[in-house]
Amino acid sequence: MQLREWAHELGFSQIGVAAVDLGAAEAGLMEWLAQGFHGSMHYMQRHGARRARPAELVPGTLSVITARMDYLPRASPQGWQAVEWQRLREPQQATVSIYARGRDYHKVLRTRLQALATRLAESVGPLGARVFTDSAPVLEVELAARSGLGWRGKHTLALQRDGGSMFFLGEIFVDLALPATPPAASHCGSCRACIDVCPTQAIVAPYRLDARRCISYLTIEHAGAIPEAMRPHLGNRIYGCDDCQLVCPWNKYARVSTLADFDARAPLDGATLLQLWVWDEAEFLRRTEGSAIRRIGHARWQRNLAVALGNALRAAPDAAIEQALRRRRAGADALLAEHIDWALRQLTAAPPAPPATAAG
């Protein structure tokens, strides 16, 4: 199919087509919302069942073209997971989720999905098409699974036998009836590595994530104070978390990107916490220009760093970290001040208790 060739030229490694009836996924979605697992992501609730009904979200939609774009930076070494585990063991290093080290994927995917839609329209004639990526109203993983881009792993992300899970998903809703591609079969089997490794026990059951406990949610989506019980378990993760993907056996097949966009930008792949802590807002905005990190703003960035610096102090007292925290305390707003005070208390804190296993 020519669409597939165009997609490859545009940097997508796989595309599929899903029909618009996601009825079977609707009950699971509503139950997840009813249990409050979405935390403060109220937009998820707002879109409600419409998320499982693409034709209601974009009237006239007859098919959804799904697309996968691998994002491992081109320079990733063999055994990149070991490099990441090592970084997580060094309390003074900063860990930023791999997907966020390069250019903002929203922009990269949107532009390329739009280009794909334009090529399709040139070929078939006028076309109603709307592109989405990482968009709240769209059940991305469900669409991906139905169209063969991957199965939904126990960590709730899509993964693929020949590509692991280190990829972004995007969709084009079209008013064109295209033949659906077959779904992907699940290959998690009896594995539960992602459930066991999760630092906050956020995967409360296979295929069920309590976002309120997930470090990705807490460091990126969540606006207020980070719950104290969770803070020790963030370690040095200041933006997102990759642990459930690092441990997944299928990620030995993860593929590096064909695009330079996702190359890691210095210093996001090798900075110390202190190097990032000293950025004022102007420097934060300058250094994160074109990056997804910019979306969380300087206040949340500093909040996350304060927690990680506290965790570093608990691991080993350090005069430079202590002084840097105290210096920033003077001009801090209430939210940051509270996190700095917590961080300083870690100098005398007992080792954290393991996270309580959540039952819901």
Ligand code: SF4
């Ligand atoms: S991203 Fe991290 S905190 Fe969230 S479920 Fe995966 S391992 Fe747990």
Ligand code: SF4
């Ligand atoms: S770690 Fe195991 S259970 Fe989790 S997604 Fe990967 S294969 Fe599935």
